[in-house]
Amino acid sequence: MTTTLSRALTTALHHALETDPKVLVMGQDVGGLGGVFRVTDGLQKDFGPDRVIDTPIAEAGIVGTAIGLAQRGYRPVCEIQFDGFVYPAFNQIVSQLAKMHARTGGAITLPVVIRIPVSGGIGAVEHHSESNEAYFAHTAGLRVVAAATPQDAHWLLRQAIESDDPVIFFEPKCRYWSKGEVADGPDLPMHAARTVRPGGDLTLLTWGSMVETCLAAAAAAEEEGHDLEVVDLRSLAPIDVEALVGAVGRTGRAVVVHEAPVTGGLGGEVAASLAERCFDRLEAPVRRVGGFDVPYPAARLESHYRPDLDRVLDAVDRTLAY
Amino acid sequence: METYVLLGADGRLSDEPAARDVTPELCRGLYRDMVLARRLDSEAYSLQRQGELGLWLQCLGQEAAQVGSIRAIRDDDPVFPSYRDHAAALCRGIGPEALLAQWRGVRQSGWDPAEHRFGVYTLVLAAQLLHAVGYAMGVQRDGTDEVVLAYFGDGSSSEGEANEAFNWAATVNAPVVFFCQNNQWAISTPTSRQFGAPLHRRAAGFGLATELVDGNDVLAVHAATRRAAETVRRGGGPALVEATTYRMAGHSTSDDPTRYRTEAELDHWRARDPIDRLRTLLDREGWADEAFHADLDAEADALGAETRRVCRAMPDPDPSTMFDHVLPGGSPVLAAQRDGYAAYLASFEDAS
CATH class of the missing domain: 3.40.50.920 (Rossmann fold)
Incomplete structure (x- = not known):
């Protein structure tokens, strides 16, 4: 199937919501609007406001409540609106999300995915074009992936949601509208180049x-x-x-x-x-x-x-x- | 807002309606919990001074706030603690070995949160309040009726994440009771330098139901928390209980509180000791006989001995364990580091 990178993400989220009742999508404007990049377009209509959650503008709150939801058995997929907006959530990501599994000797797993539109090339204003992957890759306890094509956008995201690891999922925003093939299955595991x-x-x-x-x-x-x-x-x-x-x-x-x-x-x-x-x-x-x-x-x-x-x-x- | 009191500093019950619900059994149970907690706390303090613990943060003086609140909720109600909540932890069946492991430096936390319905301690202040709200959102989605209890302190209330949690909980009507142990001091910073308006007033502005309670009155804490929890359980929305108490010890065993507060202030609070206060009631009403106190003394002695024994018995962990449980899915990079370090260590054994 040929589709855009953005749409490949949408269908991955749709599939995850459809097949696992514990999967939630949460973030600012992800509901009726479908997110500022429309990646979550139509999901709230199909799955309701309790599973596709419009949150207050509070990035620490998005990740912090996702941690609590994950402790309750849910699998939240958080959307951070832009790369430069993730820093208010840094404590929750670095000190809480990344470390909870190790802190508890493996008793708690936090299958949380944090989607971040990343990098420049779209003529945006400040804080909307940063490439901040190194902060997260430097932090033990996080898995960090970057999708460059519709195939990887779709299947990496599905793999990230199915994984019990906390995953920081980078989406190159200048590629959202580029088209490519999405195969019927993943051709690589999540960690492979x-x-x-x-x-x-x-x-x-x-x-x-x-x-x-x-x-x-x-x-x-x-x-x-x-x-x-x-x-x-x-x-x-x-x-x-x-x-x-x-x-x-x-x-x-x-x-x-x-x-x-x-x-x-x-x-x-x-x-x-x-x-x-x-x-x-x-x-x-x-x-x-x-x-x-x-x-x-x-x-x-x-x-x-x-x-x-x-x-x-x-x-x-x-x-x-x- | 007037402070809610059931048992005055003189050990007399007030004529509040809830005073009629006070039973000898309730008082004996709360008294026992507080006495045992104080014993564990003082043993742990001594163990730190003997070099057996790296650090200890005493809950001395705050036993009523913790015991009264956790005994007011159901055993299946999840709790998200801060880091000084040893009395509450003991009430949830978390024993001395689990409580001391973190402070001895052998693990980063000592217990399985799911088993005790009691989260691990959170040292970056207020982070746990958002976890509590998220967990409560899960409770809502599951359609069950647990109430989430989240502990924090006056200092934590200044953190942005605390205020995000209050606002978020009110926005989604989350079944959470935020319980503030306002112990007057955040290390050396008094509440007067922490906030301009009392916390319970700020909480009301967020849309939380609020209670202001004498935190050294275990019966008032119990009644107020139960009232708040039952309102939350009925779907009435989140609540905040501010309990006025006092941290009788330093912030930690590394602190020197004589640098910032006076002996006169300590005397003021010593006269309001939560355990002495309930003891006065028990004695006056004849609700606990000598056998009760003798049994409790023996139980406290046994807990003290157990605390010393399990603390000293905890061995240093194997170095390889630090590589465990970093990523549930594993990592070849991490596996290579683990194996490389094991081989490095083994090279010394071969040499000897």
């Missing part, structure tokens, strides 16, 4: 909003005779290190591309893992292409901030020439 495009000269390691950018870069590089591989990490915690080591072990060259600022970003974690695991296979240092260490800029500057095809190719050229 995906080789989106095979190639022998260099591996682009990326996720979320930058997958499409990297594919475009690979297509452009092909015209210049370079055969680039593109790997979508999909799982940002835990990272599928074996897959990355396998890929870069073959090509010997890697560039990590993400939208988040490079300092403390997950690109550094990926580069360090590759250095530890396959240093003797590397033909060049692993380069990082990411956002600058500045607050996400005003919309008219975001094309300078976000890695684009040319910045990726610039890093590719330097890495191939090393």
Whole structure:
């Protein structure tokens, strides 16, 4: 079935609500409006206001009450309206949701999914375009995934809801309206990286909003005779290190591309893992292409901030020439 | 709002209607709970001073607020505690080993919340109030009639999450009783620097039914909490009980309360001790004979001995256990760290 990434999420939520009476959807404006991105469109009409819950504007409350609901046996799927709005819930996510299972010696499991529209590229105002995955990937006790295609949006979300782990689920908002195939089943487990495009000269390691950018870069590089591989990490915690080591072990060259600022970003974690695991296979240092260490800029500057095809190719050229 | 009192500081029952419901059995039961809690609390304090516990937060002085409230709800009513609620925990059958494990540093919590219908302690203040509201939303969806009791303190009430919880509960009509033990001090910060309007007034503004009660009067706490809980149970919406009490000890064993409060203030509250107050009533009415007190003394001694024994018997956990229960679904990265650290430790054994 061909559908948009947004619609693929909607059908995943619909399926989860339909098949498991314990699944709840909750967040600001998720009911009648269907969410500001319409991902929850029609769900309240089909499943009622007790299962598709319009909440007060209180992010800590959304996650905190989801924790309580999960302790009662429910499986809440929370929507945080925008990436930059998640920080009021940081205590509930980092100190409560992530740690409760360990704190209780496994007595409590909290199958809570927190969906976060993430990253820029839509010309938004401040706090609406951030790529904040590193905060969550740094926190033990959370699973962090990023969907880049309708297939992964649908099946990763269904897997996340079925999982007993707390999952931070990132949706690249600039890709909500892109179309793609959704298969009848998942083709990968939640933690696995995906080789989106095979190639022998260099591996682009990326996720979320930058997958499409990297594919475009690979297509452009092909015209210049370079055969680039593109790997979508999909799982940002835990990272599928074996897959990355396998890929870069073959090509010997890697560039990590993400939208988040490079300092403390997950690109550094990926580069360090590759250095530890396959240093003797590397033909060049692993380069990082990411956002600058500045607050996400005003919309008219975001094309300078976000890695684009040319910045990726610039890093590719330097890495191939090393 | 006038403070609700049933048993005055002089140990006399007031002529409030609820005073007629006070029975000798109720008084003996509440008295026993408070005496046992104080004994465990003082034993734990001593164990900390002996180096057996890393830290202890005494509930000394707050026994009536805790015992009176938890005994006013049903055994199947879930409770979300803060971190000083040892008297309430004991009432839920949580024993000294479970209570002390966290403070000895061998586990992050000591009991299974589902087994005791009593959540784990929450050290980041007020976070548990939102969990209580969420749990209550689950109760609503299940169509059952439990009432969720959530403990917090005067200091916690300043946290944003507390106020989110009050507002949220009122918005969804959640079956929750928020129970504030206003013990006058948040470490060194007095309530006068915590809020500008009394908490029970603020609660009313959120749309919560409110009670203001003498927190050192176990009978008043019991009656007020029961009243609040039954209103909530009938679907009347969430309630907040503010119990005025006093933290007789420091905030923790690391605190030095002489730096911020006076002996005269302590004397004022010593004269309002919750256990002494109920004892006066028991003695005057002849509701507890010598055998009762002798049995209770023996029970308290046994609890004290048990507390010392189980505390010292708790071994340090195996290092590998810190890798357990991080993610229910497991993680290859974590498994590699666990195995790597085990191999590292084993390398020392091989060397010796």
